Amino acid sequence: MDTEALRSFVRAAELGQFQHTADELGVTQQAVSKRIAALERELGVRLFSRTPRGVELSLDGQALLPHARGIVAGAERAVTAVRPGSRALRIDVLGLRSAQAVVLHDYWRAHPGTELDVVTLRTADPRTAVAAVAAGEVDASFRTVTDPAALPPGVRMIPAFHSPLELLVGPAHPLASARRLSPQQLRGHRIWVPGIAPRSEWGEFYDQLAAEFDLRIDAAGPHFGDEVLLDVLADSAEVATLVGARDRYLWPAGHDLRRIPVADPVLAYPISLLLPATEPHPGLRGVLTHLESLPGLSEAVWLPSWASRQPPRPGA
Known part of the structure; x- marks a missing residue:
């Protein structure tokens, strides 16, 4: 009809x-x-x-x-x-418990009238996110293309914020009682990050991190989900992992997991935002202002090499 x-x-x-x-x-x-x-x-x-x-x-x-x-x-x-411009602002995040989602939630809480559609593109390849932004399927994506020169003319990438990393361990781990750790203190310990995908931005991040500080990053095995990872950490005296300081993780009280900041230098994951080069969704203006208001990191920071090929993050 x-x-x-x-x-x-x-x-x-x-x-x-x-x-x-x-x-x-x-x-x-x-x-x-x-x-x-x-x-x-x-x-x-x-x-x-x-x-x-x-x-x-x-x-x-x-x-x-x-x-x-x-x-x-x-x-x-x-x-x-x-329809862009009339529909809710649609932003892709890596996961609904990720630092990107937490930052967006903070923005929405401060602006509750905002029509916001938070989605997760089921892909580890940032090129898929670039294509989604270029096609208008999403208005922005918290993904990073480690070679900005590879971006198509219709898409630009800006620094969003830096996410400092923490070591996550169970109570039996030898580092569990530490209140603060340096990267050098992580040497020799198994840092399990299952499911690192080829061509993913975080794959390159962990390769550079391991080479810079001589760390043992173990990506063996498929990723069966955060619940399985947390269960393994709770029962292990050998396995640790790295998580973002803003990332949300929930575990049973009996797991007694510990989140320990890493400093001297801070290990930071640089989170970027992909958006259209022209005529972005009007709702993005408020999100960009919010990103600019986020406090920078005051201590010495280690970043992967691609972060130096971008302009300074907003508010840095």
């Missing part, structure tokens, strides 16, 4: 004249007449009767009107849900 024909039918029923309907919809009166005639042929009924003042609904037209209104309203909601 033609949605535009239903739209013409609804407005003609409300306005009582085909000409007024045509003027409002920006088409000719003949186009309105043809749409309604086609709708009548499809339904096999007369929807209007002519009067000296215009048109009036037939009994069948009266029966159709509430249903037609619902279909037209639903179509308008569907268009609004996907």
